[in-house]
Amino acid sequence: MSGQQIAVVGSGYMGGGIAQVFAMANASVTIADVSPEVARANYDRLVAETREFVDAGLFPADAVELVRANLRAAESIEQAVADAQFIEEAVPERLDIKHAALARISAAAAPDAIIGSNTSTILIGSLAEAVERPERFLGVHFSNPAPFIPGVELIPHSGTDPAILPVVEDLVAAAGKETARVKDATGFVLNRLQYALFHEATQLVEEGVASADDIDTIVRTTFGFRLPFFGPFAIADMAGLDVYSFCYTSLQTKWPERFATPASLSALVEAGRFGTKTGAGYLEIGAERTADLIAYRNRAYAQMQRLLYELGPAPIADPGDEQQRFATPATEGAGQ
Known part of the structure; x- marks a missing residue:
């Protein structure tokens, strides 16, 4: 990203973490805030934090030098954006605050500068109302903590110039992140899925089915264990869409509307597209790749279990709580 x-x-x-990511990728990064004093204080914090992450083995050895060389604090928003090719807005999640910041950014930036917003909840079309030349504006949603979470949602609004999407994709990829394009819809994808899971989890607690601790254990040790490697459609295809259809029918004996079978699932099952066992489901995974996919899956899960065992339990519960302990990996050296 030099140059x-x-x-x-x-x-x-959030903004500081995003700045770290780009600075460590060797881009020239300028940060701005409500005052030059706040920007300078956050610059000092980011340098100190980078050093801590290096000492902890979380950042590469040259990260402090990269951040010092590539990051600076500006006296104002206008100064920060004047020469920028890409600008990321990461001010607090309030429409009036974002509107004010985006108006200043777009007025002072070069006409061809691309502007992204790190909003996680506000529709991009609503934010675009404050942007001069809104065709160069889109959502670029990093996740917390930005230095360590690899996924970034890209959200164009209806007036976004499609030509800027590959430019932003390349920029974010050069910083070591992985992007997905998402339409401008309430909740986007990340939060719509995350809050759907949380809502069902709270229902289970409120119904007395399980405690919050036990639900967290079930999520992280069962289907959540798969999620670093596979999304919900790949998981469903491997399980079998006919099996999913049957499970929906079972859930409907108690909640016919809440767990109504998705129309797309019914259509695929009726067409005989059951997933990997038939060579196609939601995803096109040919039968010739099934053996390699299963081998990858097993190796990934075994290595994840070893990693969790090496890390030990998260410092949430009492260290003596057996519920929070990880089991010893079943196969020492499996998946090497």
Whole structure:
């Protein structure tokens, strides 16, 4: 990313992490905030935090040098964005605050500068109302903590120029992140899925089916264990869409509307597309790749179990709580 000029407006926890990511990728990054004093204080914090992450083995050994060389604090938003090719807005999640920041950004930036917003909840079309030349504006949603979570949602609004999407994809990929394109819809994808899971989890607690601790254990040790490697459609295809259809029917004996069978699932099952066992389901996974997929799956799960065993339990519960302990990997050295 050498030669790339990037500005991050809003240098707090999220904005600062995004700035770190780009600076370590060797872009020239300028941060701005409500005052030059806040921006400078956050610059000092980011350097100190980078050093802590290096000492902990979380960042590469040259990260401090990269951040010092590539990151600077501006006196104002206008100064930060003046020469930037890409600008990421990361101010607090309030429409009025974002509108004010985006109006200043777009007025001071070069006409061809691309502007992204790190919003997680506000429709991009609503934010675009404050942007001059809104065709160069889109959502670029990093996740918390930005230095360590690899996924980034890209959300164009109805007026976004499609030509800027591959430019932003390349920029984010050069910083070591993986992008997915998402339409401008309430909740986007990440939060719509995350809050759907949380809602059902709270229902289970409120119904007395299981405690919050036990639900967390079930999620992280069963279907959540798969999620670093496979999304819900790959998991369903491997399980068998005919099996999923049967399970929906079972759930409907108690909640016929809440767990109504998705129309797309019924259509695939009726067409005989059951997933990997038939060579196609939601995804096109040919039968010739099934053996390699299963081998990858087993190796991935075995290595994840070893990693969790090496890390030990998260410091949430009492260390003596057996419910929070990880089992010893069943096969020492499996998946090497």
